[in-house]
């Protein structure tokens with residue numbers, strides 16, 4: 609008998625920000641919204657071929673974690689997010705789906721999980737996802753003020769987390785003028801707007817990953833980053 613999904617968790621998964629990550633669970637099956645279904649089809653096909661482990665660095669309500677286990681058969685899946693309510697609701701979904709032996713979800717920052725790998729506590733992952741979150745890492749957000757000092761610092765952590773020969777699936781606006789308005793305002797207040805553009809982001813990526821642009825996810829660039 610599966611652990612019941614508490615109604616507040618079910619409501620959070622089905623209808624909360626961001627709306628393109630809303631889904632329901634019916635009889636142990638994931639029922640994504642149309643937007644999430646479309647996005648997940650595009651993202652999933654770029655996972656490292658034959659890979660058995662996945663790390664989602666902004667796992668939000670957890671859909672990509674559970675999809676990796678239930679649809680693809682991955683064996684080791686990890687999610688981190690800075691937002692407590694998302695972590696709580698996705699953990700409730702994990703218990704309900706009966707996948708707690710393969711999934712771990714924590715309220716952590718990127719550098720904290722990278723430190724686990726550098727200390728040998730956690731193995732790197734075949735596929736890592738960083739979807740619609742990069743500008744928050746660089747500028748912080750309303751949810752979480754914490755931010756990184758440089759693009760290089762972020763990609764050094766991302767490289768530590770991705771196995772050699774593995775992939776980081778990256779989708780984000782790479783020009784500050786195209787980021788959400790509140791991010792543009794933060795960028796100006798912080799005096800960092802001129803430090804966020806495609807050339808600077810690519811040059812921080814280059815020592816660690818080979819970039820393969822794959823068009824757009826909706827209106828947002830999608831790059832497959834192959835770990836060198």
Ligand SMILES: C[S@@+](CC[C@H](N)C(=O)[O-])C[C@H]1O[C@@H](n2cnc3c(N)ncnc32)[C@H](O)[C@@H]1O
Pocket residue numbers: 626628629666667668689690691694738739740741744745747748749750751752753754755
């Ligand atoms: C637009 S959502 C994307 C969620 C998910 N990756 C997806 O594509 O559906 C942005 C995510 O970034 C997280 N986030 C917000 N501020 C952050 C920060 N300063 N540092 C790290 N993550 C942050 C949020 O909690 C949220 O899960």
